[in-house]
Amino acid sequence: MTAKMIRHRLKEILGLVIITVLSVTAMYLFTGTEPPGGGDEKLVVVATIMPQKEFIEAVAGERAEVTVLVPPGADPHTYEPDPGTLKRVSEADAYFIVGSGIEFETQYLDRLRSINPDMLIVNTSRGIRFIPTQGGDEHHEDIESPYDPHVWTSPQNAMIMVRNTLEGLERIDPQGSRYYQDNANLYLERLRELDTKMKKTLEGREGEAILAYHPAWGYLCSEYGLRQVAIEREGKEPGPGTLSDIIGKARRTGIKVIFVSPQFSRKNAEMIADEIGAEVVVVDPLNQNYIENMEKILRALENGWSHQGD
Numbered sequence: 001m002t003a004k005m006i007r008h009r010l011k012e013i014l015g016l017v018i019i020t021v022l023s024v025t026a027m028y029l030f031t032g033t034e035p036p037g038g039g040d041e042k043l044v045v046v047a048t049i050m051p052q053k054e055f056i057e058a059v060a061g062e063r064a065e066v067t068v069l070v071p072p073g074a075d076p077h078t079y080e081p082d083p084g085t086l087k088r089v090s091e092a093d094a095y096f097i098v099g100s101g102i103e104f105e106t107q108y109l110d111r112l113r114s115i116n117p118d119m120l121i122v123n124t125s126r127g128i129r130f131i132p133t134q135g136g137d138e139h140h141e142d143i144e145s146p147y148d149p150h151v152w153t154s155p156q157n158a159m160i161m162v163r164n165t166l167e168g169l170e171r172i173d174p175q176g177s178r179y180y181q182d183n184a185n186l187y188l189e190r191l192r193e194l195d196t197k198m199k200k201t202l203e204g205r206e207g208e209a210i211l212a213y214h215p216a217w218g219y220l221c222s223e224y225g226l227r228q229v230a231i232e233r234e235g236k237e238p239g240p241g242t243l244s245d246i247i248g249k250a251r252r253t254g255i256k257v258i259f260v261s262p263q264f265s266r267k268n269a270e271m272i273a274d275e276i277g278a279e280v281v282v283v284d285p286l287n288q289n290y291i292e293n294m295e296k297i298l299r300a301l302e303n304g305w306s307h308q309g310d
Contacts, residue, residue, distance in 0.1 A: 043173055046089055047096045048104055049076055050288040051152045052124065055162050056096060058187035060169055063176050067092070069104065069112075072288070075263045076104040081112075090115050093172045096165060099125035102149040122168030124161040125151050131222050153285055154219035155195040155294060159188055194291055198224060201298055210301065211250055211278070212259040213269045216285040220297070229255070231268055238268060250276045257304030259283050259297070279304065 043064040047056060056066050067088045070076045081089075089095065089112050097105050113121065130147040151157045166184040170177045206225035210217060215230035231238055231246060238246065256278045260269045266280060273280045281300045287293040 043094070043169070044088070044092045045094045045096060045169075045172075046092045048098050048102060049152075050286050051158075051290045052096055052098070052161070052165075053288050054290045055124075055158070055165050055187075056169075059162065059166050059180050059184045060176075061179065061183050063173065063179065064169070068288075069108075070286070072286070073262065076102050076286070079104055081108060086112075086115060089119070092116060092119050094120040094122055094168055096122045096124050096168060098149065098151065099123035100128070100130060100149040100151045101147050120168065120172055122164060122171075124164040124168075125157075126164050127160050128157050131218055133218075148215075148218040150216045150285055151219055152290070153217050154223040155191050155198065156223055157219055158290065159191050159195075162188055162191065190291060194294055198294070198298055201302060202226070209249075209253045209255060210257070210259065211246070211255045211272070213266070214261045214264050214285075216261060217259065217297075229253075231258075231272065232264070237265075243268065243272065247272055247275050250278070255304070257281055257300050259300070261285060 042062070043060065044067070045056060045060070045064050046067045046069055047053060048068070049070050050068050050072060053066050053068050056064065060066070067085070069081055069085055069089070070079045095112060095116075097109065099105070109121075113119070128151050130151070132146060133148050152161060162184060166180055169180045173180075202224040207227065209227040209229050210221065211229045211231065213231045215228055215232065217228050220226070221228045229246065229249060231243075233242060250272065255276065258269045258273050258278050258280050260266050260280055260282055262282055262284050263286070266282075269280050272278070279300075283293065283297050283300065
């Protein structure tokens with residue numbers, strides 16, 4: 001093969017390579033999908049609580065790095081962010097707030113916004129109907145807030161939060177829109193399946209009570225027609241009279257399961273459980289593994305109801 005022929009062949013190969021690269025690039029631009037292994041820089045986003053991490057990662061996939069401001073095991077009613085967390089906020093493209101009046105946000109949102117004025121604030125509770133803190137039988141939660149902030153404990157509300165998360169991601173990264181929409185649709189389908197399963201399992205249980213140390217399950221109860229009885233009242237440990245009242249109510253309603261959160265003491269819950277022959281189940285409303293956690297709660301309810309009258 002002559003030198004002229006070799007040069008001609010190399011030009012043909014180079015031309016094919018250029019056409020291939022341009023075609024692949026165009027495909028990703030039009031579909032909004034990130035090229036495999038492409039783009040070292042991820043979106044930097046922050047969220048308040050761990051369940052939001054699952055929501056954001058389900059939609060954003062590999063295109064975003066999520067920092068949760070209230071870490072596992074911490075209480076969003078009392079937690080104070082550390083310097084490392086504040087530094088991450090200063091670098092964030094967006095802050096996905098719960099937006100339901102959760103104490104961490106009411107105390108720190110203005111400060112966090114001042115650290116990073118260019119950061120997009122996305123209210124993931126937009127469109128959710130809040131319920132008052134007067135839930136089930138008891139007045140619960142911080143009396144400074146008129147609403148129950150634990151909106152995510154309802155799968156229906158979780159769907160709204162995911163849709164709001166999708167809109168926020170599309171605003172800060174329009175090129176990823178198609179990718180985010182596809183991911184969101186897959187996760188929303190899983191949430192619809194969870195909701196259907198819960199409706200089927202809880203059908204006919206309307207009006208039944210659940211006993212919880214910390215009253216974090218008001219939206220779950222509201223969604224499926226249950227009643228929440230809280231051991232903790234107005235953020236305070238119950239006194240002897242209150243405990244006696246709760247024990248009597250639990251006996252009358254046949255409660256066999258008591259929900260406790262790992263952030264709170266189990267002492268009173270275990271004492272009540274001994275009195276009424278119930279099981280103490282540790283369920284964390286702040287668990288990152290949202291769907292898995294909700295299925296655990298459903299199994300605990302089924303188990304408790306199956307032992308009523310034992």
